[in-house]
Amino acid sequence: MEQRLERRVKRERAARKQAEALLEDKSRMLFEANVRLEKLNSELENRVSERTRDLELARRQAIALSEKDQLTGLANRRSFLQQLEKMLLTTQEHGLNAAILALDLDHFKNINDTLGHHAGDALLIAIAQRLKNLIRDCDSVARLGGDEFAIICPITEDGFSVERLADRVVQTLERPVFFEGKSLEVSCSIGIAMAPTDGNCPTDLQRYADIALYCTKERGRGAWTFFEPSMGEWVEERKRLASNLRVGLDRDEIEVWYQPIVDLKSGKTVGVETLSRWFQPDFGLVGPETFIPIAEETALIYDLGDIVLNKACRDMKPWLDNGISRFSVNLSPKQLKDRHLVARVAEALARHQVPANKLCLEVTESMFLWDQEAAKQRLEELSDLGVRIALDDFGTGFSNLSQLRFLPIDYLKIDRSFVCDIDHDQRALALVKAVFAISNGMSIRSIAEGVETAEQAEILSLIGGDLAQGYHYAKPMPFNEFEAFLKGNLLRAS
Numbered sequence: 357m358e359q360r361l362e363r364r365v366k367r368e369r370a371a372r373k374q375a376e377a378l379l380e381d382k383s384r385m386l387f388e389a390n391v392r393l394e395k396l397n398s399e400l401e402n403r404v405s406e407r408t409r410d411l412e413l414a415r416r417q418a419i420a421l422s423e424k425d426q427l428t429g430l431a432n433r434r435s436f437l438q439q440l441e442k443m444l445l446t447t448q449e450h451g452l453n454a455a456i457l458a459l460d461l462d463h464f465k466n467i468n469d470t471l472g473h474h475a476g477d478a479l480l481i482a483i484a485q486r487l488k489n490l491i492r493d494c495d496s497v498a499r500l501g502g503d504e505f506a507i508i509c510p511i512t513e514d515g516f517s518v519e520r521l522a523d524r525v526v527q528t529l530e531r532p533v534f535f536e537g538k539s540l541e542v543s544c545s546i547g548i549a550m551a552p553t554d555g556n557c558p559t560d561l562q563r564y565a566d567i568a569l570y571c572t573k574e575r576g577r578g579a580w581t582f583f584e585p586s587m588g589e590w591v592e593e594r595k596r597l598a599s600n601l602r603v604g605l606d607r608d609e610i611e612v613w614y615q616p617i618v619d620l621k622s623g624k625t626v627g628v629e630t631l632s633r634w635f636q637p638d639f640g641l642v643g644p645e646t647f648i649p650i651a652e653e654t655a656l657i658y659d660l661g662d663i664v665l666n667k668a669c670r671d672m673k674p675w676l677d678n679g680i681s682r683f684s685v686n687l688s689p690k691q692l693k694d695r696h697l698v699a700r701v702a703e704a705l706a707r708h709q710v711p712a713n714k715l716c717l718e719v720t721e722s723m724f725l726w727d728q729e730a731a732k733q734r735l736e737e738l739s740d741l742g743v744r745i746a747l748d749d750f751g752t753g754f755s756n757l758s759q760l761r762f763l764p765i766d767y768l769k770i771d772r773s774f775v776c777d778i779d780h781d782q783r784a785l786a787l788v789k790a791v792f793a794i795s796n797g798m799s800i801r802s803i804a805e806g807v808e809t810a811e812q813a814e815i816l817s818l819i820g821g822d823l824a825q826g827y828h829y830a831k832p833m834p835f836n837e838f839e840a841f842l843k844g845n846l847l848r849a850s
């Protein structure tokens with residue numbers, strides 16, 4: 357009995373020990389699991405806070421990017437408007453004026469067209485840097501897109517002058533930028549609007565600065581202009597003219613006038629320049645200096661060009677075997693860029709049965725501002741057709757004398773600004789003589805424009821001039837007057 361009891365106690369002890377060991381094991385496992393869980397928890401917390409930091413950084417970067425112009429790093433249009441709004445509030449609060457300068461590079465497209473986008477981008481980056489260097493800490497500069505920039509500045513009372521800033525911007529941007537061994541050159545035009553003088557609404561002020569910029573470009577580029585309320589009317593007027601011109605072309609309101617081109621030796625009319633005139637019922641006679649730029653801005657120049665060319669072919673056809681050896685028609689730079697130009701010319705000549713060598717197309721030096729290679733190719737296509745080419749207003753624009761060697765030029769038209777002074781200015785005379793020497797040496801015929809007196813005509817003839825036109829002979833006139841003139845002239849000369 358006693359032995360049985362002893363065995364039982366032993367068994368129970370062993371079982372308790374076993375249970376205690378098991379309990380110890382379990383609590384150790386629980387402890388270890390707890391430690392692991394805590395570690396995981398803190399890892400998770402770390403990852404969450406890291407991720408939150410990354411997201412915040414990304415969010416800030418995204419905001420910065422959405423406010424910045426990717427190419428130049430300047431503010432973009434969106435943030436420019438926000439900054440303008442902020443600045444206007446601040447300046448109003450402090451009773452200060454603010455200026456908004458709208459800036460545009462002149463002929464920037466030519467850089468992209470002729471040297472490629474890499475060169476254009478390099479130029480924009482350099483210009484952005486120069487603008488940043490020119491402004492004060494309290495000013496802002498933005499790239500609004502393409503070659504458009506803007507500056508906003510408060511007019512502080514420390515002697516700051518917006519005129520001086522505009523001058524410095526114009527001068528600084530004119531300095532060439534060097535890129536891959538090439539010198540890139542542009543100029544810039546600026547329009548300035550003032551707050552609160554011109555208004556306090558950011559979008560209005562931006563529009564006024566744009567209108568002033570438009571006027572600067574019209575007046576000759578590379579300069580700046582303050583907005584004036586009358587400019588708005590002027591812009592509206594041009595819009596009205598553009599829509600009237602569209603109607604005018606349909607209603608056949610464009611007339612073609614003719615100015616004789618005379619042989620300096622014989623005094624005989626041998627050629628004629630065709631000039632367009634617009635008789636607008638509301639405005640009366642509108643000069644080409646007004647409506648040609650409007651036609652160029654819109655696509656109306658192509659229709660206008662067709663009308664003038666066709667009317668000239670029609671009117672001149674009977675005279676081509678009757679004393680007139682050639683007639684000239686002016687081409688605007690935009691027409692020269694038209695890839696259908698050669699076909700348009702060929703079609704007009706065929707329709708009126710005019711031989712191609714009877715037509716002379718006058719182009720100006722500003723075509724050199726376009727892609728020179730493309731301009732040369734277009735002139736060669738016209739020349740291959742048999743058409744003659746005259747370089748108009750020679751010496752007043754962007755003459756690159758070496759171009760004369762490579763372009764198919766048949767006539768050089770010497771600008772009136774040289775011709776009008778030859779009877780009293782030795783230097784003007786020397787210039788005209790030099791142009792005659794060039795043209796004679798290259799077998800290019802010369803036409804002196806703007807001859808107003810018998811004395812000028814005589815001098816031109818004495819120094820080797822070839823052809824001339826100007827009020828001394830006749831003003832441009834409508835076709836019926838021109839016919840009467842021609843009959844008289846041919847009669848006198850025979």
Ligand SMILES: [Mg+2]
Nearest residue numbers: 629686718748
């Ligand atoms: Mg001309």
